[in-house]
Amino acid sequence: MSDFIAEQDRVLLERHGLASYEALWALTLEAVDEPNTERGGWSSVYRLDLGEQAFYLKRQSNHLTRNVLRPFGEPTFAREFRNIQRFKRLGIPSLEAAFFAKRRINTERQAVLVTRALDGWSDLQGLLESWPRLPGVERGEIVTACGKLMRNLHAAGQLHGCFYPKHVFLQRSSGGYAARLIDLEKTRPLLLGERDRLKDLDPFLRRTCAWSDDEVRHFLTAYLPIGTDIERWRLRLDARRRSKEFAVGAC
Known part of the structure; x- marks a missing residue:
């Protein structure tokens, strides 16, 4: 090279x-x-x-x-x-x-x-620390941006492998929030369909415990294609969570 x-x-x-x-x-x-x-x-x-x-x-x-x-x-x-x-x-x-x-x-x-450097951008982890103090509209824009970012990632056939709030950076503009990823060392092709997608979804949602149930649903709505059964995905996430030991950093 x-x-x-x-x-x-x-x-x-x-x-x-x-x-x-x-x-x-x-x-x-x-x-x-x-x-x-x-x-x-x-x-x-x-x-x-x-x-x-x-x-x-x-x-x-x-x-x-x-x-x-x-x-x-x-x-x-x-x-x-x-x-x-x-x-x-x-x-x-x-x-x-x-x-x-x-x-x-x-x-x-x-x-x-x-x-x-991503100067002018904020990592999601920092935003979650002040989540209750953020206006509702702004919280909704952040949740939507995160859902679209993961949808973009998986639609391109890629698994991040470490999709945590500290690796998601956001910037607000007149049109809402834009989001981008850092720390790409563990990225690999998404080969196992839903099983691989859950490997990004599950740890991310465990670490965004400041989000309400409605905000999690909002995220999944932005992430999943229109018409997808959101409840089925929530059940799969719950089953995966129960099958694993309580992870460090989870809520």
């Missing part, structure tokens, strides 16, 4: 001398959180402000994911970048990549991924 630079960001990165892997790898910044060391290597995230445009710079070394096609592993950012580009081709609103490249340096397998 050759180095990727988004055309809309190329001039800006070049102006700041950051249009290469080497420059981005050497850049000194303060990480926004503690490095992720779960996979034996490390992975860190930094905020990068370049004038009026902000980005998130992600760097990792020997932080690998493995599957049947890649038994020896690859940087997790390589998988995330492919998914970002796939979502773009499929018309699923998500974060945007500005730069991606990977290198093998001696025994290290390194990768750099730069994404555009």
Whole structure:
């Protein structure tokens, strides 16, 4: 895979001398959180402000994911970048990549991924914390936007795999709310029909416990095709919930 630079960001990165892997790898910044060391290597995230445009710079070394096609592993950012580009081709609103490249340096397998910051957008998790104080019309717009986002995702044949409120970002305009997804590392094709769809639906609805029964129904109405038996889906969700142990973070 050759180095990727988004055309809309190329001039800006070049102006700041950051249009290469080497420059981005050497850049000194303060990480926004503690490095992720779960996979034996490390992975860190930094905020990068370049004038009026902000980005998130992600760097990792020997932080690998493995599957049947890649038994020896690859940087997790390589998988995330492919998914970002796939979502773009499929018309699923998500974060945007500005730069991606990977290198093998001696025994290290390194990768750099730069994404555009979603400044001006709010994550659903934060909105849920103030849910009772939001106007009813605004709550309805948010619920509708979330339902349409998941409908768009599944209609394109994709499973997010981690469809949680903290990964849904929303922005209000005169026409209501727009929604988009982040954290695409676990995304895969939706292969098992309703069973796969429930894998996104169930954890999402367990974590939106601030929503009333009417709001859950509103969400399902926005998500499901017109004429679908909503009660059947609610029964399937209830059955799945009863069959699983109480999940961490559920209500």
